[in-house]
Amino acid sequence: TLLAIVLATGLVVDDGIVVTENIFKKVEKGMNPIEASIKGSNEIFFAVISISVTLAAVFLPVIFLEGFVGRLFREFGVVLASAVLISAFVALTLTPMLNAYLMRPGKQERSKFYNFTEKYFVKMNTSYAESLRVFIDKKWWSFPILVACLIIIGVFFSLLKKETAPYDDRSYIGLSISGPEGASYDYMDAFMNELTELINDSIPEKKVSLVVTSPGFGSSSVNSGFVRIALVNPSERERTQHEIAADLTKWTKQYPNARVNVSESPTISVGRRGGMPIQYIIQAPNFQQLQEKIPEFMExxxxxPTFSNTDLNLKFNKPEIYVTINREKAESLGVSVLDVAQTLQLSLSGQRFGYFLMNGKQYQVMGQFDKKDRAAPMDLTSMFVRNNEGLLIQLDNLVTTEEQSSPPQLYHNNRYMSATVSASLAPGKSISDGIDAMERIKEKVLGENFTTDLGGESRDFVESSSNTMFAFGLALLLIFLILAAQFESFIDPFIIILTVPMAVAGALFSLWLFGQTWNIFSQIGTVMLIGLVTKNGILIVEFANQLREQGMPKREAILQAAETRLRPILMTSLTIALGALPIAIALGAASTSRIGMGVVIIGGTMFSLVLTLFIIPAMYLMWSRDKKHRPEFDKPEIQLYE
Known part of the structure; x- marks a missing residue:
């Protein structure tokens, strides 16, 4: 909501600017302020309604988006749409009234600033009019320019890095540590102490750190640990959070005793904290297929080179001994399977046999072989079992043993046996690069029986991309239908919609130029652009239609409309750009992730502004049709009778 209010400061004044500028022109020509307010606001009424309704309609798909994108931007859409509609009501009611009573009648007194700047504005108007006439004579140039915009969109969209949202510097880094399966607490504690020394010596920016060995909560085990590092404020250190995390990843790779995963807290996370950005889930019908292909996939x-670190949740590192009983031989020696099982259980499980009392206290009786007699796998075969005749038979005569490694835990996803491959990205790589790399490995390694899914931040990225693309398409369709109803034409709205590819081309170029990424904020900013840039086309086309209804030829009508609307178009575009400027320059803490939205709005608005002033008049001259006059819709003259 606060982000929406910041943007709304540049949007809500647009309608007031257009209405006031039109009224002021009429007062300059000698019209009474009250009459000028009535005629000026009536003249611009249709354009203001069209601008406001289209801009509010842009946020309709955003409001009804599903998933976490909808939850994140629902209030954003409601606030902006409400602000725009209220500003339209104010511009058509309160603004004309204030102009009527506050504007001085007759010739206006000119300030020194006005006298100094007006000559430049007049020169700008005449230069634009002359340039437009030259362009209109060669109006076919519009098509190569539009094709060039589409090419720019394709090229820079492929060049941009893509992610869910840029990571804000939150002065926080997390480390998760996993040791070899079966590692003792002492082993893990020694490694955690070694890691603590590294952190204390190599990270002077550390404010405080929490180091926990073998946490006894959640799904953690003895062979695990975690570290939470809080850094001093960004203004008090030279290295960013991301640079410190990258250095830690490089240093901890040199430790062979345990695996260390360094993570930063994502700007947007859905029901999770931290973790690697790439979560690629491999699904198979049975465990044997996973066991066969997973090692090759991990290799x-x-x-x-896309990944700096990889990990797997389905680890085949739990040592197990499979005991196979030769049933025929056991039967011939008078030993049952139950006898063998009970002997192994009583010897190794350490279960309670009973209790005994001594000195008034109760003690448990625990049965288990001494540690030296059960330390090695070969000790199993040295055990004895009693047969049905009471004789002792060595287990070596009855069983064979096989050592294997199995996963400590099995995982399921979508009712399939699954394994999740986690990966952190190499410097300069984005989430889309990581997902593409995983897909390439899948095509190379996995067969048709395997299916895949995404989790964590990867899933959020794909979901947000599909949702915002749907919102973009629906917003475009809604605006076209609304304008078609208002203009009673399909041609005029199509001409106005041509401003969108020009704006998107400018937005993507700006993102590339300033080193930003294609993320959820830049995507929502691009959806907003649809409503922001069609405003310029509406102002020109609507006024040209009015002039044609008064009998002016099409060429002269569009030339006069474009020249007359130049100033309000420039003023409204500048207010939108200046309103988004605080977002683009990242004023305030934790505002880095929103830079993309500000860059998109400013770049798209200014880029399309220059092209719109030439392309829209040229397209209007080529495609706009003559309006059919329908006398039945003419307003009847009001006759007064005594």
């Missing part, structure tokens, strides 16, 4: 992922 390919580890060798891929």
């Amino acid at each position: 390919e992922a580890g060798n891929d």
